[in-house]
Amino acid sequence: MINIKELTKNTLFQLKDENISTTPEHYFVEFKKQAEKANIELEEFKEFNRIKNSLTQEEKNSLKIESFNELANILSQRITTDELKNLVATLSDILTPSIDYSFIEDIEEFILKNIKNPKTIISNDSLEKLKELSKKRVDADRKVLKDKTDDVVKLTSLMSRYFDKTLNDGKNSTEEIIKIKDELLSLNISSSSFRELKIVEKKLIDTIYNIEHSMKENHKMIEDNKEKFQQLNRQIEELQKELVLVKEEYQVDYLTNILNRRAYHKEVEKMEKKFSIFNANYAIVFYDIDHFKEINDQFGHSCGDSVLKNFAAILKDLTRKEDIIARYGGEEFVALVNYQEEIEVQRYIKRVKKTLENANFLYKDSQIKIKFSAGITYRNKYETFTDAKKRADELLYEAKHKGRNKIIIDDGIEL
Secondary structure, eight states: OOOHHHHHHHHHHHHHHTTOOOOHHHHHHHHHHHHHHTTOOOHHHHHHHHHHHTSOHHHHHHSOOOSHHHHHHHHTTSOOHHHHHHHHHHHHHHHSOSSOOTTHHHHHHHHHHHHHSGGGGGSHHHHHHHHHHHHHHHHHHHHHHHHHHHHHHHHHHHHHHHHHHHHHHOSOHHHHHHHHHHHHHHTOOOGGGHHHHHHHHHHHHHHHHHHHHHHHHHHHHHHHTGGGHHHHHHHHHHTHHHHHHHHHHHHBOTTTSSBOHHHHHHHHHHHHHHHHHHOOOEEEEEEEETTHHHHHHHHOHHHHHHHHHHHHHHHHHHSOTTSEEEEEETTEEEEEEEOSSHHHHHHHHHHHHHHHHTOOEEETTEEEOOOEEEEEEEGGGSSSHHHHHHHHHHHHHHHHHTTSSOEEETTSOBO
């Protein structure tokens, strides 16, 4: 049997006869040919063939593969794990629902699974799951849009019949609103428009509040000064714009541009009225920025003010129009969050936590990472708002006592 020395000799002679330079790559190719002629199998050639056979058909067709160098060139063009991770991250942005969040847990589970092992994203199972989630999202969004269109027609018809009548009749406004409430319930509004229905309810409660309080505050003045009524009316009309600005300044915290504590207490009255009339569920969320004193001590009070502004801006951006966000005092904030199911409150607080985890507060040349603690209670579990508020405050301080950067809900859930 021919031995390795003879193979080597034959290889070198063949390269010389063909006037081919004796590079490692040329030597490997010719040595392999000589071994095949002599019917000799070496481990190096078995490994070469194993790798070559594992290539995709497209890779095999790309060029003639005779050496490890050529194999390396093909393998180096394959997609990297980091590139696959970027693809999965982009899919997360594409798949995240914009209207219907009912199956967001399925999407998050799919993304998390593929982030842990990015190569699975190109598997048949993952591609089928991706198609399924995409179709589910499109179908859900279409249904929501159809339901909302139908509901808008129902609500518009109802409000055109009753809303102006309620304002103009001069009867007990609460009784009139209760009549409208019964009409609303009879409309069979779809769950897709639950949020819009709550906005309508809030506007009705605002109307009650404004009418009743305005009448109480102005009744005695009108009775005692009938002869001056026309003059006062003209003055009110002339100063209307200025009064609106003063009212806004009276209600808005000067530093964070969200509701102050005074305005918050008024909103609580409205929320409680809506709670008693419509059984409208809402949660109380107390926030407190962790280690705020250390931020002030290390970077100064101007930096602390900047952190408060940015924190408030994030809360305001993530809080819906029908909900309430206010600065309660110092680094403490409070939110009143409407919900139909308790899971909505958990999703809201998770969005706040995730946003802050991904945010860097920049102050001059320093990056500051902000964390917070929170306590949450569901109003319908307590006899009074005071009891619910007190418990939320207790849960907040429990979260801070347990090491901060923690959210505790009164149903025992900790995030």
